[in-house]
Amino acid sequence: MNTFEKGVQAYKSEKTDLKVQKEIESLKEILKDKLLILGHHYQRDDVIRFADFTGDSLILSQKAASADKPHIVFCGVYFMAECADILTRDDQRVYLPERLAGCAMADMAVLEDVKMIWEHLISNTGEKIIPVTYINSSAEIKAFVGEHDGIICTSSNASRIFDWAMERGNKILFLPDQYLGMNTAIDKGIAVSRLWTLDQLPNKTQVADTTVFLWNGYCSVHKYFSVDDIQRLRAQYQDIKIIVHGECTADVVQRSDYFGSTSTIIKIVSEAPKGSVWAIGTEQHLVHRLQERFPGKTILPLSLFGFQCSTMSMITPKSLLKVLQDIHAGRTDLQISVEKTIKRYANIALTRMLAV
Ligand code: SF4
Known part of the structure; x- marks a missing residue:
């Protein structure tokens, strides 16, 4: 079994413990009037399935800004939870299920x-x-x-x-x-x-x-897709289309057919005809989800190594359950709270972006 196949096997073994799954579902039901769960596309399948909304950073920022629920759980990384806190009212609380889930960039x-x-x-x-x-x-x-x-x-x-x-x-x-x-x-x-x-x-x-x-x-994920990956796949599949995230290196982007955000990747691949062949240069959880969603298209990871974002993957069903239990019990250990002055100026910059 090569490294990629091992990665896929590990990925497929991300199965939710049934007891944990039931407890999350039951707490979601109890908290449904006051809870919103947001999930980034790079989250594990066994976590993202519990999200009320999934999306890229832009969509999730917009959802946070328009949310009216008092408790927002962000299944993503630290800066995303900070953004949600900046964009929400003072009486709303934002939580990150794993405090150490940062972003190297x-x-x-x-x-x-x-x-x-x-x-x-x-x-x-x-x-x-x-x-x-x-x-x-x-x-x-x-x-x-x-x-x-x-x-x-x-x-x-x-x-x-x-x-x-x-x-x-x-x-x-x-x-x-x-x-x-x-x-x-x-x-x-x-x-x-x-x-x-x-x-x-x-x-x-x-x-x-x-x-x-x-x-x-x-x-630290997207930098490692290479021009060699593109050449290898183009040699193997005559009509392959390559689509990569904009965080990939300029060499890779220049040799790809398309580049953009995760939402752009999803949109282009969704709209492609049946039977088309794609290689995708982004985080492996999203690539695998697209493979499952479009069995009539050939969807390949651009790299043999199937890179995963290790910090995104730190959020597990257990950590999600823990934050829901905390909210239910009134605990705020996992709340992410940005200091007031920082929040004020960061809000100016974020609001400018949302207006554009
Ligand atoms: S994939 Fe992970 S490391 Fe890369 S920018 Fe996104 S959160 Fe940061």
């Missing part, structure tokens, strides 16, 4: 470093720089962006957010995912020579010659 932009680079950039140009952060960032980074006339984007709306930023400024500082920033900029016709990845500080001339400054973060 979000952790790559630390506020102190961002402030230092920002000072360097603005002291080297008289032009207006608009900070844009991908939603996969900490609440502090979102607040920084909100405070500096900036905005948040998701992989669904990055292109429109670039337009918004370029209507208000001459340059963009894009945080923290260099690849989503790079792929969006290239797609919008910005020359590669006008992109600067901030693993080095640009001098005054380089600042003048740059349109988009890219933080040097990346997704």
Whole structure:
């Protein structure tokens, strides 16, 4: 059995303990008037099945913003629960079933470093720089962006957010995912020579010659899809279409047929004709779910290794049950609460995005 087959077997063994499943269902029923469960596409099947709404970061942010239930459980990662807390009323509570479920990419932009680079950039140009952060960032980074006339984007709306930023400024500082920033900029016709990845500080001339400054973060799942994966599959299947997430490297995106958010991937694959052949470059739980949903299409993971997001997978039926038991008992140990000032500025940036 190769590594991929082992991964699939492990994946298929994610079976819910029946007792746990029954307890979750019964608590959902008891709490139904005051509980909303949101689930990101990368969650395990045995968790996402309990979600009232599933979606990508943009859809789930919108759901959180319009929710009227007092308790919101976010089956996703830490920054998503923070976003939900920022967008909900003070009398609503947001919970993450596993506090350690973070996002490696979000952790790559630390506020102190961002402030230092920002000072360097603005002291080297008289032009207006608009900070844009991908939603996969900490609440502090979102607040920084909100405070500096900036905005948040998701992989669904990055292109429109670039337009918004370029209507208000001459340059963009894009945080923290260099690849989503790079792929969006290239797609919008910005020359590669006008992109600067901030693993080095640009001098005054380089600042003048740059349109988009890219933080040097990346997704520890999507970075590992490769051009070799694409070439291998194109050699094997003549009519294959390749679709990848916008967090993949620019090399991979350039050689794919489509790129976009998880919602875009789902939409394109759903609308494809029966019998079509697809390779998908995104987190394995979503790929597997699409394989099950469309048995009449050939759907393959782009990589033989079937990459999973380890932190998304930290949320299990047991941890979901625990948070429901807590809510029922009035405990708030798993509540995610963003500090007031941070919340205020982060809310400005998020609200700008939702308006776009
Ligand atoms: S898939 Fe990548 S960007 Fe998404 S939560 Fe996991 S590490 Fe973060």
